[in-house]
Amino acid sequence: MHLGDQFASAWEKDRPCGIIIPEPNRRGDLAVRRILIWASALMLVAGIALPIDTEVYRKRRAWMVKTIQREGIKDKRVLEAMAEVPRHEFVPDNLRRYAYENRPLPIGFGQTISQPYIVALMTELLKVDKDDVVLEIGTGSGYQAAVLSKLVKKVYTIEIIKELGEAAKERLRKLGYKNVEVKIGDGYYGWKEHAPYDAIIVTCAARHVPPPLLEQLKPGGRMCIPVGSFMYQNLILIEKTKDGKIKQRSVIPVMFVPMLGPNLKPRR
Numbered sequence: 001m002h003l004g005d006q007f008a009s010a011w012e013k014d015r016p017c018g019i020i021i022p023e024p025n026r027r028g029d030l031a032v033r034r035i036l037i038w039a040s041a042l043m044l045v046a047g048i049a050l051p052i053d054t055e056v057y058r059k060r061r062a063w064m065v066k067t068i069q070r071e072g073i074k075d076k077r078v079l080e081a082m083a084e085v086p087r088h089e090f091v092p093d094n095l096r097r098y099a100y101e102n103r104p105l106p107i108g109f110g111q112t113i114s115q116p117y118i119v120a121l122m123t124e125l126l127k128v129d130k131d132d133v134v135l136e137i138g139t140g141s142g143y144q145a146a147v148l149s150k151l152v153k154k155v156y157t158i159e160i161i162k163e164l165g166e167a168a169k170e171r172l173r174k175l176g177y178k179n180v181e182v183k184i185g186d187g188y189y190g191w192k193e194h195a196p197y198d199a200i201i202v203t204c205a206a207r208h209v210p211p212p213l214l215e216q217l218k219p220g221g222r223m224c225i226p227v228g229s230f231m232y233q234n235l236i237l238i239e240k241t242k243d244g245k246i247k248q249r250s251v252i253p254v255m256f257v258p259m260l261g262p263n264l265k266p267r268r
């Protein structure tokens with residue numbers, strides 16, 4: 001008898017009667033092994049694909065920032081913020097490949113995410129500081145709010161189209177923009193509760209500067225707003241002096257979607 005056999009018979013003797021040791025289930029084992037192999041393969045592919053994807057977008061974003069810099073944007077902080085915010089996360093899935101081109105893109109409900117150059121220009125004109133509280137009218141995709149959130153203490157943003165506002169709120173939460181608060185409502189009246197604001201940015205075209213927004217601007221604060229008719233507007237920069245006087249200048253001609261009013265009709 002081999003040493004091994006001795007052990008085997010001793011083990012058999014010690015074994016309490018009546019217990020059936022199940023036969024190893026070869027089929028089950030193979031199935032589990034197969035699942036594990038596939039899962040590992042998928043994880044490996046995803047693990048490699050994700051960084052490649054992220055790297056591709058980062059390169060495209062750097063190229064977009066070069067473009068807007070060439071167009072005249074100088075503020076380093078603005079350029080840095082735009083190099084960080086993943087614009088492709090703010091556009092519909094089927095338009096992601098255009099996310100870093102210098103042009104506006106549709107985001108549904110007849111609305112658009114603004115052209116990167118315009119986002120940069122408006123942000124630069126506001127001359128915001130890290131302790132500032134900013135109000136945005138026209139959340140849209142949430143992209144402009146995300147860019148601003150990198151530069152200031154708090155961004156309050158209002159969107160009149162419920163579906164867009166809720167989608168933006170969820171997107172900003174998922175991407176970790178904790179200092180942005182989204183409200184569904186008519187931005188014409190501003191957001192009195194958190195006023196006065198160091199800066200106000202309006203990303204839809206108004207026929208006139210809404211008086212409630214002027215009121216909610218802090219003395220020494222700045223507002224950037226496209227003003228004009230449906231097809232032709234001017235980007236206006238307003239400054240409220242320390243003693244409350246309003247100064248304004250026209251920056252460039254622009255084309256924004258109109259500011260909406262009751263029943264989502266363009267406000268007259």
Ligand code: SAH
Nearest residue numbers: 113138140141143144160187203204259260
């Ligand atoms: N800033 C956005 C783009 C804005 S498009 C972005 O970064 O994606 C203009 C947005 O203004 C649209 O989503 C439109 O629904 C919204 N809007 C129009 N009128 C409004 C109003 N009275 N109050 C709040 N939002 C308004």
